[in-house]
Amino acid sequence: MNIEQLHNQYKTSLKKENRLIRFYQILIFIVFFSSWELFSRMKWIDPLIFSSPSKVWHLFIQKLGDGTLLSHSGVTLFETVLGFIIGTLLGTVLASLLWWSPRLSRTLDPYLVILNAMPKVALGPIIIVAFGPGFPSIISMGAIISIIITTIVVYTAFREVDPNYLKVLQTFGATRAQSFREAILPACFPTIISTLKVNVGLSWVGVIVGEFLVSAKGLGYLIIYGFQVFNFTLVMLALMIIAVFATIMYQLVELLERKLIKD
Amino acid sequence: MSFLKIQDIHHTYFSNQTAATALADISLDIEKGEFVSFLGPSGCGKTTLLSIIAGLFPPTSGKILLEDKPLNADSDLSIGYMLQQDYLFPWKTIEENVLLGLKLINKDEGLERIKTLKLLSDVGLGGTGKLYPRELSGGMRQRAALARTLAVDPKILLLDEPFSALDYQTKLKLEDLVFETLKSFGKTAVLVTHDIGEAIAMSDRIHLFSANPGSLHKTFEVPDELRELTPFHARNHPQYQILFQTIWKELESLEY
Structure with a gap:
C-alpha cells in the first residue's frame, strides 16, 4: 500500500x-x-566599551598575523586542557579511594562538604605563593576548581551502582579490585562523562582567574591587559576565542561520550 | 556423608534499633545431583539461607560443609548463583558476560573459552555472542545468565527465584531448559521459590519454611513419577495435583 x-x-x-x-x-x-x-x-x-564585530575581526587578523594571538591562545588552551584532565583524573581517583574504604569516606565526609562549599578561586593567592607565579599555579587553579565536585559526583555514582552486579561478581569470588574494574567503573562511565562536561566550563574559570592573578601570557592576561589599557576590542576578542575553544572542548567530550557509551 | 551439609544455622540481622532473627536452627542435607527447593512465604529467610550457602556473608552461628569441607576454604568456584533478574552487564557483549567468571580467574582463553561458547549454544543462544544484553528478550537474557553461571563449572547451583520476573510462557520454557541442562551436567541445585507448582515440577525434594523466625517446617519428597518428567509434563501428571493440594494446605496452616 x-x-x-x-x-x-x-x-x-x-x-x-x-x-x-x-x-x-x-x-x-x-x-x-x-x-x-x-x-x-x-x-x-558606547563603541569604546562594547567595540564592534568588525573591529574585533580586524584585531583578530592583525594579532593572528604577528603571531601573538596564537601563542596567547596556545598557552591558555594548554593550561586549561591540563587542568581539566588533572582535575577530572584526581577527582575520580579520590572517589575510587573513598569507595575502596567506607571508613575513609565517612571520616572525610565533613571535609569534603566544606571544601565543596568553599569558593576555590579564593585559594588563588595561596596557590600562587605556593607554586610560584607561572604555569604550575594556573594549571593548579584549573584543576582544583573541578576536583572536589568531581569527587563528590563520581563517588555518589559509585555508591549507586546496583548492588546485584556486585553480588554476581562476589559469587564468582571477585576481589574488590576486580569488582571495581568490572562493574563499578564501567557502570559509572555515563556519570564520569557528564562531570567531564561540567569540568570543561569549570577549568576555563579556574585558568582565566589564575591568569588574571599572575600571568604575563594567555587569554586571561589579554582580558586584564585590555581592561587596563581600555582596549575593549582586545577583551572581546579574547572572549570570542574562549567561547570557540570551550565549545570545541565540549564537542570533543561529546564525541568521547558517543565512543564510550554504547547504550 | 552428604554432599552439602547445612548444620544448625542461625542468622540474625542487626540494626541500630532491632535484632531480627531471620533463620533459626536450620539443619539439612543435600545429596549430589539432587534438585532441592526451598519453598515458603516471603520473610521466611529462604533467600538469606541461600546467600549464606553462597558465601555472600557468614551466618551468625552454624556451619556449611561442601563435601565435608567448610565453604570458601579453597578459592575455586564451587558455587553458582542465579538471581531473580539476569543482571547481565549492559556494557559487555553476551559472550563477555558469559565469560565473566572465567575472566576473573584468568581462564577465559583457549579450551575454556571454546567450552563456554559451546555452552551458549547449548542454552539456545548460538550466534548471539556479539550482541549486547539489551538486544535480547527477557527469556534469552535469563538463559545467558544460566550459561554465565554454568561457565565456571560450579559444584552446586543456587537459584534465587530465577523465573519470577518472566512471563508465564517464557517461565515454563525456561524451567524445562534449566531442568534438562542441570540433569545433563549432573549438577546439584537449590531453588528458592514461592511458587508451589514450580517447586513440585522441578525438584526431587521440597523444604517448606515458616516465617518469624525462618525455620524448616516440613519436608516433602516428590514422587518418583514426577521426578523423571520434565517440569512441563510434570505439571500435567495426576500426582502433581495431589502434592500441590497437600503443600497448599500446609502453607495455609502456616498463615494462622
Whole structure:
C-alpha cells in the first residue's frame, strides 16, 4: 500500500523541521552580530566599551598575523586542557579511594562538604605563593576548581551502582579490585562523562582567574591587559576565542561520550 | 556423608534499633545431583539461607560443609548463583558476560573459552555472542545468565527465584531448559521459590519454611513419577495435583 509513501512523508516533515531549527539558529547568529555592529556604528551603545564585530575581526587578523594571538591562545588552551584532565583524573581517583574504604569516606565526609562549599578561586593567592607565579599555579587553579565536585559526583555514582552486579561478581569470588574494574567503573562511565562536561566550563574559570592573578601570557592576561589599557576590542576578542575553544572542548567530550557509551 | 551439609544455622540481622532473627536452627542435607527447593512465604529467610550457602556473608552461628569441607576454604568456584533478574552487564557483549567468571580467574582463553561458547549454544543462544544484553528478550537474557553461571563449572547451583520476573510462557520454557541442562551436567541445585507448582515440577525434594523466625517446617519428597518428567509434563501428571493440594494446605496452616 502507501506505507512507503507515508514513511517518505514522515521523513520529509522531519527534515523540514530540522531545517527550520537550523534556520532559526543561523538567524539568531546573524541578528546578534549585525545588530551589535549596527548599534556600535550608530553609537547607540558606547563603541569604546562594547567595540564592534568588525573591529574585533580586524584585531583578530592583525594579532593572528604577528603571531601573538596564537601563542596567547596556545598557552591558555594548554593550561586549561591540563587542568581539566588533572582535575577530572584526581577527582575520580579520590572517589575510587573513598569507595575502596567506607571508613575513609565517612571520616572525610565533613571535609569534603566544606571544601565543596568553599569558593576555590579564593585559594588563588595561596596557590600562587605556593607554586610560584607561572604555569604550575594556573594549571593548579584549573584543576582544583573541578576536583572536589568531581569527587563528590563520581563517588555518589559509585555508591549507586546496583548492588546485584556486585553480588554476581562476589559469587564468582571477585576481589574488590576486580569488582571495581568490572562493574563499578564501567557502570559509572555515563556519570564520569557528564562531570567531564561540567569540568570543561569549570577549568576555563579556574585558568582565566589564575591568569588574571599572575600571568604575563594567555587569554586571561589579554582580558586584564585590555581592561587596563581600555582596549575593549582586545577583551572581546579574547572572549570570542574562549567561547570557540570551550565549545570545541565540549564537542570533543561529546564525541568521547558517543565512543564510550554504547547504550 | 552428604554432599552439602547445612548444620544448625542461625542468622540474625542487626540494626541500630532491632535484632531480627531471620533463620533459626536450620539443619539439612543435600545429596549430589539432587534438585532441592526451598519453598515458603516471603520473610521466611529462604533467600538469606541461600546467600549464606553462597558465601555472600557468614551466618551468625552454624556451619556449611561442601563435601565435608567448610565453604570458601579453597578459592575455586564451587558455587553458582542465579538471581531473580539476569543482571547481565549492559556494557559487555553476551559472550563477555558469559565469560565473566572465567575472566576473573584468568581462564577465559583457549579450551575454556571454546567450552563456554559451546555452552551458549547449548542454552539456545548460538550466534548471539556479539550482541549486547539489551538486544535480547527477557527469556534469552535469563538463559545467558544460566550459561554465565554454568561457565565456571560450579559444584552446586543456587537459584534465587530465577523465573519470577518472566512471563508465564517464557517461565515454563525456561524451567524445562534449566531442568534438562542441570540433569545433563549432573549438577546439584537449590531453588528458592514461592511458587508451589514450580517447586513440585522441578525438584526431587521440597523444604517448606515458616516465617518469624525462618525455620524448616516440613519436608516433602516428590514422587518418583514426577521426578523423571520434565517440569512441563510434570505439571500435567495426576500426582502433581495431589502434592500441590497437600503443600497448599500446609502453607495455609502456616498463615494462622
